[in-house]
Amino acid sequence: MLLGLKNAHLRIANTVLLDAAEFTLVAGERVCLVGRNGAGKSTLMRVLAGEQNLDSGELIRAQGIKLARLQQDVPAAQAGSVYDVVADGLGEIGALMAEYHQIAHAAQPDLSRLAAVQARIEAHDAWNVESQVQAVVTRLDLPADTAFAALSGGQKRRVLLGRALVSSPDVLLLDEPTNHLDIPSIAALEDLLLDFSGALIFVSHDRAFVRRLASRICDLDRGRLSNWVGGWEAYLRGKAEALHAEAREQALFDKKLAQEEAWIRKGVEARRTRSAGRVKALLQMREQFSQRRNREGDVRLAVQEAERSGRLVAQLDAVSHGFDGRELIRRLSTTILRGDKIGIIGPNGAGKTTLLGILLGQLTPDSGSVRLGSKLEVAYFDQLRAALHDEEMTAIDAVGDGREFVEIDGNRRHVISYLQDFLFTPDRARVPVRVLSGGERARLMLAQLFSKPSNLLVLDEPTNDLDMETLDLLEEQLIQYQGTVLLVSHDREFLDNVVTRSLVFEGGGTVGDYVGGHADWLRQRPAPAPVAPSPPLRPSPTPAATPPAARPALDARQRRELDALPRRIEKLEDEQAALAARMNAPDFYAGERAAIAQVEARLLEIERELAMAYARWESLEALR
Known part of the structure; x- marks a missing residue:
C-alpha cells in the first residue's frame, strides 16, 4: 500500500x-x-x-x-517564468536549475555568477535535473521563458501540472x-x-x-x-x-x-407493564435517529420560458472577423432557428466568445451580414462570473436585486425559499460571495439565470465546478427547454447529451457546421489531406489506363474485424464486471497479496484493451 x-x-x-x-x-x-x-x-x-x-x-x-499535488485554484502570487515554476517541483535542486536557466538565457549573462551556479550544480551532481525539467516542458508544449503571470488560466494549469510531474x-x-x-x-x-x-x-x-x-x-x-x-x-x-x-x-x-x-405513550395501565429492556432500546433508537446524517436534498432546476421568439433567431451570411491581425472567422454562413441547441466548439482563443457576440448582435463583424430574429429574451451565463463581480454582495442580493420576492413561473416566491432550491441554506444565502466555493458560485449563477424568463439561453462554460448530479439535472432542463440554446463547453459528454448542431472552429478561420455533438463532429469531420508520394527516381512513361474502380470503404478483413469487435468488447466487459464483483467482496483484501495484485493487474489490462477496442471500432465505423 x-x-x-x-x-x-x-x-x-x-x-x-x-x-x-x-x-x-x-x-x-x-x-x-x-x-x-x-x-x-x-x-x-x-x-x-x-x-x-x-x-x-x-x-x-x-x-x-x-507525492505531488495539483490544487484546484491557480495561485495568484506565483512569480517567475514557466521554466522556474516547473523546476520548483524539484525543491532546492530545482531552484538551482531555475537560477542557471535565468542566467544562461539572459541577454547579457553574468559569467562569474553562471560559473558559481555551475559549480554548485556539479557539487550536487544534478545536471540530470536539467533534462528532467526540459522533458516535461517539451511534453506539455510549454513556453519555457514566458512569464507565468502572462499566461491564460488553462496554460497556467498545464504549467502547474508540469511542476507536479517533474519529480516523477x-x-x-x-x-x-x-x-x-x-x-x-x-x-x-x-x-x-x-x-x-x-x-x-x-x-x-x-x-x-x-x-x-x-x-x-x-x-x-x-x-x-x-x-x-x-x-x-x-x-x-x-x-x-x-x-x-x-x-x-x-x-x-x-x-x-x-x-x-406510540407504545411508550399508552395509558397508565400500559406503563405499569413496560419492559425496562424495551424502554432502553427505545432510548437507543432515539439516539441513533438523532445522530443520523440524512442525505442533502437535490438541486431543483426549472428554466422559466418567455413568450416564443420568432422562428428565425439569427442568420449569418459570409461573416468574417479578426482580432489583432488574426482571422478568427472566415466567411461563415449559417442560420439558427427557434428551438435549435447549438454547441460552439474550439480550442481556447479560437474565437468562440467572439462568435457569441456576433450572434447576439453585440459585435459588428468586419464583413458579411447578420440578421437577428424578433422577440428575443436572452439569459446569459458568463464563464467569468461577471454577474458576481461584487464579492461583498450576498446570494440574496445577487438574485433578489434589492427585492424580497421573485416571480417564478407566475408564482411569487421569497428569495430565500427560491435559493433553497439551489441548496443554499438561509445562513449560507446571507454570506458574502467571496466566501462561497466554486460550486456554490456556479449554482448561484444558475439561480440568477433561471429567475428571469427567456427564450434564448446563452451558456459560456456552465459546467465548471458543478457536481455530477447538478450536471445531470441541468442537462435534463436544457433538453426539455423549448427555446434556443447557444452552448460553449469543453465538456464532451455534456455537449453530446444536449446539442443538436455544432459550430466548430477548425483552424485558419474555418468554422464547420455539423449535425450533433462532439462525438458526431469527430465522425463527420474531413479526413486530413493525404501526403503526396515522392516522385520515382527514374520516371518512365506509362500507357494511359482507365481509372481503377472505386475501392470499397472496408475490405473483407476489416469487415470481419468490425463484426467481431462487439463480441470481444462484450466478453471483456463481462470479465471486468466479474473481477469488480470479486474485488468488492468483503473478504477480498484478506487474501494473499500476490493473488490480489494479479486481479488488480488484470483489471487494468482489461481497461487498456477496452479502450483500444472502442477506438478501433470507432475508426472502422467511420470507414463504412
Whole structure:
C-alpha cells in the first residue's frame, strides 16, 4: 500500500467532513474521488497530501514515498517564468536549475555568477535535473521563458501540472485538472496520465475524462468513503443500489421507532407493564435517529420560458472577423432557428466568445451580414462570473436585486425559499460571495439565470465546478427547454447529451457546421489531406489506363474485424464486471497479496484493451 487512511475523523466548523473514513491506494491505481459540492473532496486531498491534520485517526504513507499535488485554484502570487515554476517541483535542486536557466538565457549573462551556479550544480551532481525539467516542458508544449503571470488560466494549469510531474512522483493528486482546459488539451492530458507509471488520485466532474481514466471510483458522502471497482458505469449502478437500500432501511427503522413511541405513550395501565429492556432500546433508537446524517436534498432546476421568439433567431451570411491581425472567422454562413441547441466548439482563443457576440448582435463583424430574429429574451451565463463581480454582495442580493420576492413561473416566491432550491441554506444565502466555493458560485449563477424568463439561453462554460448530479439535472432542463440554446463547453459528454448542431472552429478561420455533438463532429469531420508520394527516381512513361474502380470503404478483413469487435468488447466487459464483483467482496483484501495484485493487474489490462477496442471500432465505423 502506498497511501491510506484508517478510522479518519475531521470536522471543520459545524460540518463533519470525514467520519470513520477508510482508504487505501496501491501502485498503478487511478482513483477518481467523487461527491457533491461541499462534501470535502478538496479537503480530503489536502489530508492525503499531509497539508491538513486529522482530528483523529491515522494517515498511512509508505516509507520514502514521493507525492505531488495539483490544487484546484491557480495561485495568484506565483512569480517567475514557466521554466522556474516547473523546476520548483524539484525543491532546492530545482531552484538551482531555475537560477542557471535565468542566467544562461539572459541577454547579457553574468559569467562569474553562471560559473558559481555551475559549480554548485556539479557539487550536487544534478545536471540530470536539467533534462528532467526540459522533458516535461517539451511534453506539455510549454513556453519555457514566458512569464507565468502572462499566461491564460488553462496554460497556467498545464504549467502547474508540469511542476507536479517533474519529480516523477509515486502518487499524483489532481484536483479538477480539466478546469479551464480546452478539448484538445484535455485529450492530451488523458494520454499523458494513461502513460503515467505512478498511482493517481483525482477529483473531476468531467464524465468523459473519468470514464477514460478511472480504474476505481471513491465516493465521499456524508463523511464516509465508499469504493466501486470497474469504472464509472459500475459506480453509477452501485451507488443507485446503495441509496435505494439505505432509503429502505431508514423507512423500516422510522416505522419501528414510530411504533415504539406510540407504545411508550399508552395509558397508565400500559406503563405499569413496560419492559425496562424495551424502554432502553427505545432510548437507543432515539439516539441513533438523532445522530443520523440524512442525505442533502437535490438541486431543483426549472428554466422559466418567455413568450416564443420568432422562428428565425439569427442568420449569418459570409461573416468574417479578426482580432489583432488574426482571422478568427472566415466567411461563415449559417442560420439558427427557434428551438435549435447549438454547441460552439474550439480550442481556447479560437474565437468562440467572439462568435457569441456576433450572434447576439453585440459585435459588428468586419464583413458579411447578420440578421437577428424578433422577440428575443436572452439569459446569459458568463464563464467569468461577471454577474458576481461584487464579492461583498450576498446570494440574496445577487438574485433578489434589492427585492424580497421573485416571480417564478407566475408564482411569487421569497428569495430565500427560491435559493433553497439551489441548496443554499438561509445562513449560507446571507454570506458574502467571496466566501462561497466554486460550486456554490456556479449554482448561484444558475439561480440568477433561471429567475428571469427567456427564450434564448446563452451558456459560456456552465459546467465548471458543478457536481455530477447538478450536471445531470441541468442537462435534463436544457433538453426539455423549448427555446434556443447557444452552448460553449469543453465538456464532451455534456455537449453530446444536449446539442443538436455544432459550430466548430477548425483552424485558419474555418468554422464547420455539423449535425450533433462532439462525438458526431469527430465522425463527420474531413479526413486530413493525404501526403503526396515522392516522385520515382527514374520516371518512365506509362500507357494511359482507365481509372481503377472505386475501392470499397472496408475490405473483407476489416469487415470481419468490425463484426467481431462487439463480441470481444462484450466478453471483456463481462470479465471486468466479474473481477469488480470479486474485488468488492468483503473478504477480498484478506487474501494473499500476490493473488490480489494479479486481479488488480488484470483489471487494468482489461481497461487498456477496452479502450483500444472502442477506438478501433470507432475508426472502422467511420470507414463504412
